[in-house]
């Protein structure tokens with residue numbers, strides 16, 4: 001990273017799980033991090049990063065609230081004059097007893113809730129932030145898909161799988177449009193990563209799922225943060241419109 005320039009990186013869902021791992025990584029790499037979450041635990045998360053001597057500002061907002069998102073983007077622009085990296089990480093995956101609910105039992109309200117947070121909110125964030133990146137002639141967008149957006153995953157509901165596959169198609173279109181402006185857009189498709197989201201389900205279910213991972217363990221939020229840091233770096237300008245699978249080898253099986 002250019003030491004004369006402190007880049008500004010926003011991470012949604014940074015209050016815990018993978019988002020916190022990403023925020024920590026980027027802050028340690030020298031970014032001014034905007035840590036966004038609807039849960040006010042993000043205040044403590046940002047304070048912990050700051051106590052290590054790094055830069056993190058917490059913003060409590062629901063990314064499905066378009067007016068709040070627009071205000072956040074305007075506030076970041078007013079305060080820092082730049083918006084360099086956007087990591088659309090926040091996501092939800094409501095389950096019934098840790099299981100995938102049959103699509104025949106999925107209500108339209110359940111579908112809309114997951115699509116709203118996992119896909120539409122990311123679209124709105126990209127649409128609102130990209131003009132600021134374009135203005136500065138540089139930007140990096142990283143959208144969190146999932147192995148469930150790439151292939152059939154037996155724990156993933158239809159709403160979740162559709163949103164995560166949609167993230168990949170959406171990112172491709174964004175990447176093509178912003179490419180002439182020094183902006184890249186890519187997806188990460190994690191396999192199983194340690195987080196509150198994967199603590200759902202029984203111990204037997206979790207052990208069975210680990211048994212299917214070739215490297216023999218669940219991945220860590222920091223390992224996803226590592227890939228985000230790589231995609232966000234100055235030297236990754238030729239890497240756009242793609243998906244990086246991070247899953248301990250599961251996808252090849």
Ligand SMILES: NC(=O)c1ccc[n+]([C@@H]2O[C@H](COP(=O)([O-])OP(=O)(O)OC[C@H]3O[C@@H](n4cnc5c(N)ncnc54)[C@H](O)[C@@H]3O)[C@@H](O)[C@H]2O)c1
Pocket residue numbers: 012013014015016017018019036037038039061062063064089090091092093117144145146147189190191192193194195196197198
């Ligand atoms: N953990 C995994 O195994 C795994 C695998 C593949 C993909 N993913 C994806 O990675 C991302 C992070 O997953 P995680 O496991 O860390 O989940 P998590 O549930 O542990 O954390 C998600 C964070 O997002 C926040 N959030 C949820 N809805 C929000 C909203 N509307 N506005 C603002 N913040 C909101 C939550 O408060 C929480 O802090 C998600 O998009 C998820 O789908 C996770």
